[in-house]
Amino acid sequence: MSTPMPSSASSGAPAIDLSFIRAEFPSLQLRIDGQPVSFFDGPGGTQVPKCVIDAVVRYLIFENANTHGAFLTSQKTDEIIEEGRRSMADFLGADPSEIAFGANMTTLNYALSRAIGRDLGPGDEIVITDLDHEANRGPWLDLAELGVVIKSVRVNTEDCTLDMDDFEEKVGPKTRVIACGYASNAVGTVNDVKRVVEMGQEVGAITVIDAVHYALHGSIDVKNLGCDFLLCSAYKFFGPHLGVLYGRKDAFRSLKTYKLAPQEEAPPAKIETGTLNHEGIAGAIAAVDFISRIGERFLDTSRGVPSRRDLVIAGMTAIEEYEKPMAKRLIEGLMQIRGVKVYGPPIDGPRTSTVSFTLEGKTPKEVASDLGRRGIFVWDGDFYATTLVKRLGLAESGGLVRIGLAPYNTPEEVERLLEAIESIAIRG
Numbered sequence: 001m002s003t004p005m006p007s008s009a010s011s012g013a014p015a016i017d018l019s020f021i022r023a024e025f026p027s028l029q030l031r032i033d034g035q036p037v038s039f040f041d042g043p044g045g046t047q048v049p050k051c052v053i054d055a056v057v058r059y060l061i062f063e064n065a066n067t068h069g070a071f072l073t074s075q076k077t078d079e080i081i082e083e084g085r086r087s088m089a090d091f092l093g094a095d096p097s098e099i100a101f102g103a104n105m106t107t108l109n110y111a112l113s114r115a116i117g118r119d120l121g122p123g124d125e126i127v128i129t130d131l132d133h134e135a136n137r138g139p140w141l142d143l144a145e146l147g148v149v150i151k152s153v154r155v156n157t158e159d160c161t162l163d164m165d166d167f168e169e170k171v172g173p174k175t176r177v178i179a180c181g182y183a184s185n186a187v188g189t190v191n192d193v194k195r196v197v198e199m200g201q202e203v204g205a206i207t208v209i210d211a212v213h214y215a216l217h218g219s220i221d222v223k224n225l226g227c228d229f230l231l232c233s234a235y236k237f238f239g240p241h242l243g244v245l246y247g248r249k250d251a252f253r254s255l256k257t258y259k260l261a262p263q264e265e266a267p268p269a270k271i272e273t274g275t276l277n278h279e280g281i282a283g284a285i286a287a288v289d290f291i292s293r294i295g296e297r298f299l300d301t302s303r304g305v306p307s308r309r310d311l312v313i314a315g316m317t318a319i320e321e322y323e324k325p326m327a328k329r330l331i332e333g334l335m336q337i338r339g340v341k342v343y344g345p346p347i348d349g350p351r352t353s354t355v356s357f358t359l360e361g362k363t364p365k366e367v368a369s370d371l372g373r374r375g376i377f378v379w380d381g382d383f384y385a386t387t388l389v390k391r392l393g394l395a396e397s398g399g400l401v402r403i404g405l406a407p408y409n410t411p412e413e414v415e416r417l418l419e420a421i422e423s424i425a426i427r428g
């Protein structure tokens with residue numbers, strides 16, 4: 001990385017300059033009553049750069065066909081799927097043969113849990129967590145119909161971290177699967193997934209990591225992590241709506257997937273039912289290239305040509321560094337507003353730049369609607385982190401207001417957001 005400028009935490013000024021990327025996002029031109037829109041809805045899906053839009057359009061115009069045909073567009077489609085696997089392998093530190101595609105994370109996780117469930121029965125146990133999105137709870141909870149016992153790890157409600165003592169206690173010799181999120185999409189907690197995977201390895205359990213929220217906020221290295229399966233979704237990191245599943249070679253090979261008879265036995269195709277979202281894969285390739293191009297600006301290339309993996313890591317590191325001071329300023333600013341309560345880990349704790357809060361006297365929906373009218377887009381509710389929101393005692397009052405920072409957000413937008421929340425708080 002090039003030497004970053006010193007950051008000014010109090011102003012939220014980023015340590016590095018990513019302002020060049022704003023020009024790449026056509027949606028940032030959107031205005032409401034002449035005011036530019038600030039997109040803080042990233043954890044629900046980021047904005048999409050033009051290169052991704054172009055790749056989708058290009059596929060549909062020039063390369064659109066089904067697979068394995070004896071003609072150009074079909075051959076191009078086969079190539080795109082293979083390049084898609086290579087791209088996502090570079091994104092996750094995997095091998096292309098370990099990358100499968102699907103409709104979204106939830107659908108892939110259901111297919112995965114059904115396949116794993118074929119080997120489970122009464123007496124077996126699965127460990128999930130109270131912090132997770134329902135997409136990494138529901139598919140496992142449903143296996144209770146096989147007589148499997150599902151245990152859910154407690155969350156410390158003061159700082160929304162996982163109770164790791166409870167985790168250690170719940171994992172035992174009967175544990176067959178541990179399903180845990182990399183980071184919380186509701187409050188930004190980053191979990192000690194390395195330790196979680198070790199716990200699984202100690203008892204011979206299959207480990208499944210939901211990296212959907214984390215994927216935009218830090219680089220992922222599945223080999224270093226050692227997990228068996230990891231899932232993410234391209235629409236959370238600038239891509240189209242497309243689910244991605246990493247399966248460690250041996251783990252993927254022994255998976256008994258539900259599939260059509262003519263479908264390949266070998267991974268990764270064994271879990272890919274029906275025709276894939278080809279244009280989505282074309283867009284996902286462009287999304288990884290987009291992140292690589294960010295990395296190009298910060299990587300020292302004087303010692304040789306970097307690999308795409310190197311560029312992805314540099315790009316994700318730059319994004320993380322860019323967002324950190326803005327998140328700090330956001331949390332500090334929110335805590336100064338009367339009636340605001342911020343939920344989640346401390347500023348310096350392992351966390352993403354996703355920040356959630358409540359405002360006394362207003363429902364989260366009222367706050368989000370007021371902000372929305374001002375052209376400031378934020379989510380409200382439980383974001384399918386239903387159990388966490390219940391544990392926080394917020395289920396009946398509409399959950400949380402969630403602000404998600406993305407690399408196209410600026411410190412000026414954060415100031416505008418804080419001013420708007422303050423004015424809503426003062427007005428009462």
Ligand SMILES: Cc1ncc(COP(=O)(O)O)c(C=O)c1O
Nearest residue numbers: 104105106133135185212213233
């Ligand atoms: C942490 C987390 N896991 C899983 C999902 C579900 O992903 P998908 O929409 O691809 O099914 C989401 C979606 O918001 C999420 O934030």
